[in-house]
Amino acid sequence: MLRFLHILLTGLFGVLSDGVGAFDGVRLVDGENKCSGRVEVLRHDQWGTVCDHGWDPREANVVCLELGCGLADFTPHSAVYRAGTGHIWLQQVQCSGHESSLTRCAIFLHGNAYCTHENDAAVKCSGTMLMPTLTLLSPYTVFFPGEAVRFSCSVQQGHISDFHLYKHGVYPPLVTQRADHTQKKAELTLSYIETFHQGSYSCQYRTKTSFPSQLLSSPPSNSINITVVELLTPQHWYNTSTEAPAGSVIKGHNFNITCSTTQQYPGGSFQLRLIRSNGTVRQSLPALTPSVTFTFPNAQSSNEGYYYCLYRVQLGGRTFVSRESQPLPIAIRDPDPVLSPVGISWLVSGLIFVVAAIILIIVAKVLCNKEKKPTELERETRTCAENTYVALSINKL
DSSP: OHHHHHHHHHHHHHHHHTOGGGEEEEEEEESSSTTEEEEEEEETTEEEEEBOTTOOHHHHHHHHHHTTOOSEEEOOOSOTTOOOOSOEEEEEEEOOSOOSSGGGSEEEOSOOTTOOGGGBOEEEEOSSOOOOEEEEOSSOSEEOTTOOEEEEEEOSOOOOOEEEEEETTOOSOSEEEEOOTTOOEEEEEESSOOGGGOEEEEEEEEEEEETTEEEEEOOOOOOEEEEEOOOOOOEEEEEEOTTSOTTEEETTOOEEEEEEOSOOOTTOEEEEEEEETTEEEEEEEEOSSSEEEEEEOSOOGGGOEEEEEEEEEEETTEEEEOOOOOOEEEEEEOOOGGGSHHHHHHHHHHHHHHHHHHHHHHHHHHHHHHHHSOOHHHHHHHHHHHHHHHHHHHHHO
């Protein structure tokens, strides 16, 4: 609390001294790279140093973030990177750590006798922007189409310009959230997802540097995969004996119903629902293939009704169920008496009886004709007797 009061008071004094707007940039010089060295600020087209009185990691972090160099690794004192020359533009710099630039901290613009170039402030930054962390705020990783997916992107450092949510393989970002310089976390929401949103996601943030003015993107965060399940309405049909009329099954015959889908997930199953006059019957089979067949041997009246098929799967702790198919009506018909096994048996027996009767009649007729037809001897005897009778008749005359 005392530090913030000191910042407020010294900041007010510093602003009244000359005005923050007179500064045009910050840089690090005489270090191993652009992210390490002696701190210098540009004022009135002249680079000058910063006194390290009161210099600590908060001021160092502001410089590193402003330059897009991550966070401060350490803050060396007493001109480790060689003493500067010229003006000592700033002394007693007091930052809260959330400022967008060192020149926006509470500052004194005038030097004093106790601060020389041996006291020039320096810093060594991490050199890279910190990787953010992506977390899933939604309780599941598997979603229905139309649901919202909430992510959180966070980072340890400040000075963030904006946060972005990326889907791998897709550019530009799907969600962008503006941030202020004190913000280290943002909620990124996909408000209405569809099947093409399925995939892997990561986030990035950008930091705006003051000198030179540019936007630097952070490394991508860790990845989070989401799955979007959209189950299509299954198709179904039935098969039975060919002599059955359409939409019906002959009582006592076998029939089967096949359920099929073009979109299959591991662990899925098909459920067949029969709605009949006295209630509902359900049965399930695992969907090891895109199509399964429910078999019904010896059809009875209890198999008559309307059949519906649906696809069901459990993923990520959630249960997903497709819409039911259109109703498939099946009627159970009694067999035709003429074509029934008993009728066929009687028909065959009748035919055998008729054929046997006809054969018997023919045999009897043949035998009867054979009895009536005279033999050759009988014909000769009859002729001889007739001749004798005629001869005798003539002699009498």
